[in-house]
Amino acid sequence: MLSGLLKFILGFFLAIAVLIGSGVAVGLYFMNRTAIPPAKPIFANDHPSLQNKPPKAADTETKDSSSKAEPKTTPSATPSDSPTDSASLPPGAYRGRVTWSQGLSLRAKPSQDAERVGGVGVNEKIIVLEESPDKGWQKIxxxxxxxxxxxxVGNTERVEQ
Known part of the structure; x- marks a missing residue:
């Protein structure tokens, strides 16, 4: 009778140890799964080589059609587009590059809530045209x-040539 009681107690503790061990293993598994960051999504504008080739033709067509309409309303729109082709820059402008590792979103206005009008990749060459009155934003x-x-401001750096 004593050996039967001993077997029962030993079996009970063994069952408890197995349940606790499996619970810890399952807990660690799920904790490790939640600690793994998800894969970074890849967008069309993440690769400058892909962005500059196919969409460039479509962008120039849409920009050309909009720039044809702009000179009628604002005559100064055409001269601001020409400095990209020549070596001269507008007064107060300078060359730079993007330093933020995820690239930057271009906004229509100097506000976080403004419409997103495009993007720029890391180390991509830019021209800084002006700063906002509060010195918190740059037009590029x-x-x-x-x-x-x-x-x-703070996501680009000046490049001397």
Missing amino acids: RVENSKQEGWVK
Whole structure:
């Protein structure tokens, strides 16, 4: 009778140990699964080589059609687009590059809530055109296109040539 009681107690503790061990293993498994960051999504504008080739033709067509309409309303729109082709820059502008590792979103206005009008990849060459009155935003132009927009200050650096 004593050996039967001993077997029962030993079996009970063994069952508890197996349940606790499996619970810890399952808990660790799920904790490790939640600690793995998801894969970074890949967008069309993440690769400058892909962005500059196919969409460039479509962008120039849409920009050309919009720039044809702009001179009628604002005559100064055409001269601001021409400095990308020549070596001269507008007064107060300078060349730079994007330093933010995820690239930047171009905004229509100097505001976080403004419409997103494009993007710029890391180390991409830009021309800084102006700063906002509060010095928190910069208006930039992507050097090899006519794409312009506002980005937060501190995500670009001046490049001397």
